[in-house]
Amino acid sequence: MTEKEVVVKSDAGVHARPAMMFVREAMKYPCEVFIVKDDVEANGKSIMSVLGLAITSGTRLIVRAAGQDEEDAVDRLVSLIENDFKN
Amino acid sequence: MEKRTIHIRDLTGNESKIDLHLVLVAGKAGVGKEISMGDINRPGLGLAGFFDFFAYDRIQIFGLGETAFMRQLAPDRKGEIFERFFSYSVRCCIFTHNEHPDELFLELANRHQVPTFVTTHRTTRFISLLTHVLEEIFSPMVVNHGTLVDVFGVGVLLMGKSGVGKSECALELVERGHRLVADDMVEIRKIDESLLMGYGSEVIRHHMEIRGLGIINVKDVFGIRSVRNRKRIELVVLLEEWASGKEYDRLGIDENKYSILDMDVPFITVPVRPGRNIPIIIETAALNQRLKKMGVYSARELDNRIQHWMMMEGRKRHD
Numbered sequence: 001m002t003e004k005e006v007v008v009k010s011d012a013g014v015h016a017r018p019a020m021m022f023v024r025e026a027m028k029y030p031c032e033v034f035i036v037k038d039d040v041e042a043n044g045k046s047i048m049s050v051l052g053l054a055i056t057s058g059t060r061l062i063v064r065a066a067g068q069d070e071e072d073a074v075d076r077l078v079s080l081i082e083n084d085f086k087n
Numbered sequence: 088m089e090k091r092t093i094h095i096r097d098l099t100g101n102e103s104k105i106d107l108h109l110v111l112v113a114g115k116a117g118v119g120k121e122i123s124m125g126d127i128n129r130p131g132l133g134l135a136g137f138f139d140f141f142a143y144d145r146i147q148i149f150g151l152g153e154t155a156f157m158r159q160l161a162p163d164r165k166g167e168i169f170e171r172f173f174s175y176s177v178r179c180c181i182f183t184h185n186e187h188p189d190e191l192f193l194e195l196a197n198r199h200q201v202p203t204f205v206t207t208h209r210t211t212r213f214i215s216l217l218t219h220v221l222e223e224i225f226s227p228m229v230v231n232h233g234t235l236v237d238v239f240g241v242g243v244l245l246m247g248k249s250g251v252g253k254s255e256c257a258l259e260l261v262e263r264g265h266r267l268v269a270d271d272m273v274e275i276r277k278i279d280e281s282l283l284m285g286y287g288s289e290v291i292r293h294h295m296e297i298r299g300l301g302i303i304n305v306k307d308v309f310g311i312r313s314v315r316n317r318k319r320i321e322l323v324v325l326l327e328e329w330a331s332g333k334e335y336d337r338l339g340i341d342e343n344k345y346s347i348l349d350m351d352v353p354f355i356t357v358p359v360r361p362g363r364n365i366p367i368i369i370e371t372a373a374l375n376q377r378l379k380k381m382g383v384y385s386a387r388e389l390d391n392r393i394q395h396w397m398m399m400e401g402r403k404r405h406d
Contacts, residue, residue, distance in 0.1 A: 016302070046271040046272075052290060
């Protein structure tokens, strides 16, 4: 299992489009991907699950992955969040 | 995950659907204070001047008796008692029967920042409601990435890997008249030793993502009868891709269990493959679960019948 902490900086928080970008990236990896906010773990490959966390700007998150290519997945997804969900 | 403390303000807007009818009358500055585990105290003895073992860190409930006693206290004695009462770090006071505390009490509550509420409920009723609310707030919680559907009144938690078809199956169930509680993110609380309650996350409540369609609001598309906010979980169904080598249950005589928050829930594995009508299997599983709850076990009964028949046949042959 690999995990990394990241703070969401985009002003609008993680609304539908950023959530879709995240899930789309996460789906590219075979490992399981999770986002953790306040001890609540969401499935990083499910849009509803990610939206359900209601991640606002300034929230501290943990991106967690387990399985094949977990390190690449965490690096890629953390940088996606750090770059305001822009590719 | 288990909550150990809550803020006093959480009592007014709590997650359960119970309204405690609390109106804040003093001590607003203290509503951010924390209280731990949900015990309560009736401060009658303290008001009479006996402060040994005073459980100041619990929620203090003033019923009709306490208010009447306070009313008849002589002014100087009252001042002395109240000063003593508030010298402890009292967390929160609640007056029942819509009885408002007097000016002196309010002033001291404000000065010591002790949130003081008045409720219209009767004392016994209020205590039972409050206990219920606190139990729910303090109950152990876990988030599950399955889909929770009420099928014929049985709470069925569909689990399985992403893409196995949980949402599609839930959609078909909803279309057949069953109710969606939550998709992809189910908060499960153990309310007591025999009750697991599943809730949807508030922000995304009753929404679903169907690949190819995107996000749909089940309540808007299918109407109010297609959703509910919470449901007791009584059956866990794991959907998995049909693995040709794997042995699936063919009899259903043995009961499998799935453990959630240390509680065992009846559990079945349903293999998925193209052309298999999963929703109808789930419906049947839910009905079968209801039968089992009523003490009727189809597989065991058939087995008994067959054994009985064989015994009779055997006897005939011997005669």
